[in-house]
Amino acid sequence: MKNKKLWIISVLALVLVVAGCGGKSSGGNAGEAQGANQGAGKEEQVTIEIFNQKSEVKDYLNQIIQNFETENPNIKVNQVQVPDSRKVLYNRLASNDAPDIMSIFPNESDFRTQAGSDFFMDLTGSDVLANINPQFLEGVKVDGKDYSAPLTMNAYGIFYNAAKFNELGLKVPTTWAELEQTAAAIKEKGSIPFATSFKASWSVGHLTEALLTNAVGYETADKFFQDPAAKADSDPSIQKLLAQMDFIGANSQLDAAGADYPDAVNLFATGQALMLPQGIWAVPVIEQAGMEDEYKMFPIPNDSGNGVVVGGIDYALAISANTKHPEEAQKFVKFMTEQQTAQFLADNEKSPSTITGIKADAPQTEDVTKLLSEEGRFYPWLHFNWKAGLDSSWGTETSAYLILNDKNALLKWINQEFGK
């Protein structure tokens, strides 16, 4: 009698533990089973998941999903949007739990590595991409194949407070020398020339890549990183970049070292700083910070007076190679590329569209985004050609230089990581 009890208790304890461990996955199974049951019914209901990495798009995407579901009552689309999405997505891919559709950044080396491992559905020549301007597909092919549907673009430049510029009688600078004069004039009037955020190392990474591309031209800069013989200590490109970084550092707010991205945006939106080097993705954040003055954007000046815009594909979707519902997933991605949807996205999210015939109406950024389609005025980010993960280290090291001013540490790091 006693022994029996003992057995029962220990078995019960074991069951409890096992049940606790399996809690999550059994929940998932239940959900799937439900989906399957519905599928067995007359309506053939299918649920697909879209993993969205851009929080800025979330609300508009929900609207689009609603429209899609009205058109396709048998397909239900679930949007998933989590913080730190890149890590979550990569972990899900690595553990064979890929979402049906996911937003990715198709220019990045990490995406290309994953595409090489057959994580994504090959869309080459498929009807899904028919509405996309082929010019934009060219840059995101992996081994000549299309694994993603690019939908919008991003671009980098310098925001400026147009109202204050007028008030102070400042002209929009086109050459680097003019930028230096403008900064000096702003300083003289008691304002801060640049709002920067050295604490957000990614923002410094973007800034320095865009500076370098403009300082020496894309080809020279790109070649420098690919060429093992070009050492950072003696290379004129890097010397020029360092000088420009010193200039930006000297003309930023006092505590740029301690400022994070929202701090810099705030400084600009409250009119304390008159220029903000940032990508067009900052527009919603600037608006949120309560910007009242009119603001616009100019490309980073260079010596020729024809500053180039650096950018890449911003919002893009890929379909999992192992999705259980390939047709439905393709149908949704196709829906995203249709005129009506793309126009809706462009009108609200304001990023330039890759869909043929769609124009985003965004006066704040148009001086920069109009260059995206101009020959020789637009170049991709330098790090698209780097090893996966080097872009974030580049940001850390360049921000370290701006804060600690240790030139040799940066040069040594560049030599080491780029195999020089």
Added chain:
Amino acid sequence: MKTINRYAHYLFTLPALLLYAVFFLYPMVNGFLYSLSDWDGLSKTSHFIGVDNYVRLAQDDRILNSLGFTFKYAFGLIVLTVVLAVLIAVLLNRVRRFQSFYRTTYFIPAVLSMITVGLIFNQLFSQALPAFGKAIGSDVLSRNLLSNPDWAFFGLLFVSLWQGLAIPTLLFLAALQSVPKDLIEAASLDGATPWQRFRSVVIPFLIPTLNIVVILSAKSGLTAFDYIMAMTGGGPGRKTESVGLLVYNFAFQEFKFSYASSLAIILFVIIAIVSIVQIRSMSRLEVNA
């Protein structure tokens, strides 16, 4: 029937053993196997490369830099935790009025999550403290201390102490109450000064707790991650990149997953050695009551 009885107690360990195996042993063995490969965290395939990762670890400047920071941080944390926690516990033990109020107050930080505390202090350091610094006209204080290469370390240490003191204080408080009153009374009859009483009578009773506290704070110092992630992100530059954060950065920022695994294994070995040395050396000082 008899056999069941004899082995029954093993059965009761089964749930714990199972949990331990699933959540600790399996990941650790798996992590070790990853550390022998060249997996980047992105590809589906990886190759066995033997101990290459460990050889590269030995030559990496960032590891040394990070180990240096981590040891300095852990050492500072251990010393200050022990000194301050004993001090606070002794004072709390003397308080007669509003006793539970004070004890609860000192314990409150322990119930908050580390990331929450880190984020709150991040705001204090970036907004509140500079405002105060400007008001008193101090140049150092009017900037974010966490981005100051000389001060970021102390900023982090301060926050980990603010929260990390709560539990050690509680443990010491409990230990203080286990000191037999008659021993103290006897000592004072023998003419011992308050300091002598504390040193020779009270401290031996605190040693077992001290042991635990040193191990706990050594562990939290050596594996420091949460506060650093929330407050400095390892910056300025790489000044506050602890080993824990470096493992994370290698794996999830720089896509050197197996390299990160090998560093994690090294960290495990270091903590194991520190704990063993520590337990061995301290147990000799314990009171055998």
